[in-house]
Amino acid sequence: GFNIAPLLKATGGVTYDPGFMNTAATKSAITYIDGDAGILRYRGYPIEQLAQKSSFLETSYLLIYGNLPSATELDAFDQKIRRHTLLHEELKGFFGGFPREAHPMPVLSSAVTALSTWYQDSLDPFDEEQVELSTIRLLAKMPVLAAYAHKKSIGQALLYPDNSMNLVENFMRLSFGLAAEPYDMDPVIVKALDQLLILHADHEQNCSTATVRLVGSSNANMFASVSAGINALSGPAHGGANEAVLKMLRQIQNDGLKPADFMEKVKNKEDGVRLMGFGHRVYKNYDPRAKIIKSTAHEILSKLGGNDELLDIAMSLEERALSDDYFISRKLYPNVDFYTGLIYKAMGFPEKMFTVLFAIGRLPGWIAQYREMLQDPEMKIGRPRQLYTGERERNYPNR
């Protein structure tokens, strides 16, 4: 990396780089990606090892604090999070204000922004204790808010968190449990969801993380910055792709389209149709997360009995893409979102919740990046430049 900034400052020049294809806006020690080789590491640990051996809680600690915790540190972290799951009762009332058919992503981002109005004692980004407190609050409360957004959309009562459960178990019970009945936890689902959250936990300067940093660079508090990240994640070119993939697969199924015919539409760019869940700005090789998720999809769908026809369509699309010149020449491979929707669906989540699950997974990454930014002595407010293409100067007419 060559720092061109001093030269540009001296000469008054600017770089023009739409989409920041070649611009490093920060230094970071959190996540390493080699897009050509298909490598992803959190704090130096390969994603494959973390997915197999770690837990979402431990990976969150690793991302945020830099190293794997000792057993005592992990237990203390776990206990702190369990103690902070409750929401202020009036904040729960907030959910009554949204229309029933609301998408849970804007409900979640609004609720996360609203946290800042209830927890005003942890908003100062320059006070380390407050930053730590909002870290714990967000990790503990966001899955609760996400589950409530789901309950709201299906018109069911909101349950209180049960702090004898860990973060993922609590989220499952709050999402699917009923007030009058004990919840029958399925350890296979909990384990698979935990692994999926690990795979989503960070991905360096993606659109939502860059947004969290940009908003945070104005010294906005962590709740405001993360809420902005949730909105950035909601788009179908980013986190919203997991929902878009399932819609695409269902449409192919419902229209009785042959995968080969759908691929022709994609290749001819008919109506701007893309093969959702394919392609990535950084990976020009198989996304290592997609590799892990593909095998989980087979495992979970055979255990839980998901929609095999949709999985068959997905596999047929992938097989065709991997041997097709259009995709090969553009280095388009399945990304993290290609198979996740099928797993979430088999777990019982409605499509609208898929991107919310992504947001729960990405939260520790957003927090780690926000905190790293605050510690960076070179940190400046994010303020891109532009190349002006409008009218030069015009005189207002005398009328």
Ligand code: ACO
């Ligand atoms: N299907 C068909 N063609 C594609 C696809 C796709 N999924 N993705 C890219 N292309 C084509 C483009 O049409 C373009 O072709 P051209 O050279 O003939 O014009 C070429 O590949 C390059 O594509 P760009 O859009 O320039 O690549 P960029 O890096 O800007 O976009 C992105 C990356 C947004 C992920 C893109 O691949 C895409 O839209 N994929 C589908 C949506 C998706 O799955 N998003 C999730 C991304 S991962 C994540 O956020 C978790």
